């Protein structure tokens with residue numbers, strides 16, 4: 291927030307930033323506050339997948355992958371909505387967000403998209419899924435304790451945390467809230483800290499029980515040990531594309547909830563032909579070459595940057611294809627995507 295940790299260049303960074311977001315200068319964060327980033331773009335609180343990815347073998351090469359173009363364009367609009375939400379929070383009068391958090395596996399594509407496309411990069415902090423093993427919950431609570439301690443040490447009276455999570459049933463949101471209230475109650479009773487928890491709940495269009503999800507977002511603030519937790523929920527609707535799909539997420543879960551340590555398997559594959567197909571005309575609107583190669587940490591990230599970025603010629607090619615081969619919905623959705631402008 292406004293009185294965050296100021297770099298020599300004048301830019302205000304969050305209390306746990308080890309690197310200035312603007313000038314990339316070292317912020318001399320105390321060693322007991324350094325967490326997960328290790329010079330990389332993401333702060334990995336649990337297993338660092340970027341370390342595992344390069345050595346994971348390709349499992350197979352498939353001839354052709356076809357994706358529903360309507361769903362893809364709506365997904366693109368969802369991602370744009372997410373970035374607009376962060377931008378709004380970052381430019382609020384109270385100052386920029388201190389921490390941006392997401393969880394494996396469902397939050398992984400969102401984290402990648404924010405880091406690839408958001409103006410303030412290198413800010414995602416990623417935790418293993420809170421029901422993937424016991425450790426991620428502990429690490430999450432530990433992070434919260436370090437954050438509050440650091441805020442008190444540097445005299446911050448307010449923290450703003452953005453949390454991005456898909457909300458299929460809402461149980462994940464409930465779990466996050468429970469863990470944070472427990473963690474707050476465990477801190478020493480010292481100076482007052484107001485913690486604003488800005489949740490982006492990404493609700494799939496086919497969410498099993500929407501009223502139940504909405505109920506999970508009705509939570510009154512609570513205070514423990516001088517720490518006030520003030521939740522605020524923003525609901526984003528859209529197709530949560532590839533939800534629970536190891537192949538497209540590039541990631542499978544190996545561990546169970548009762549395991550001690552979370553464990554994941556990288557799912558790495560190539561496709562030699564990639565097409566987006568209009569579900570109405572059944573025409574393949576866009577045919578692309580190989581994806582799933584290169585440094586992209588998952589299939590979906592190459593997919594998002596290849597097929598969904600604004601500054602790529604592929605979108606122009608897509609637009610030309612739509613004139614003759616798409617349906618009115620294709621054209622309407624593409625117009626909306628173009629209106630969004632560069633994310």
Ligand SMILES: [Zn+2]
Nearest residue numbers: 297299310313
């Ligand atoms: Zn700086």
Ligand SMILES: [Zn+2]
Nearest residue numbers: 568570617620
């Ligand atoms: Zn169509």
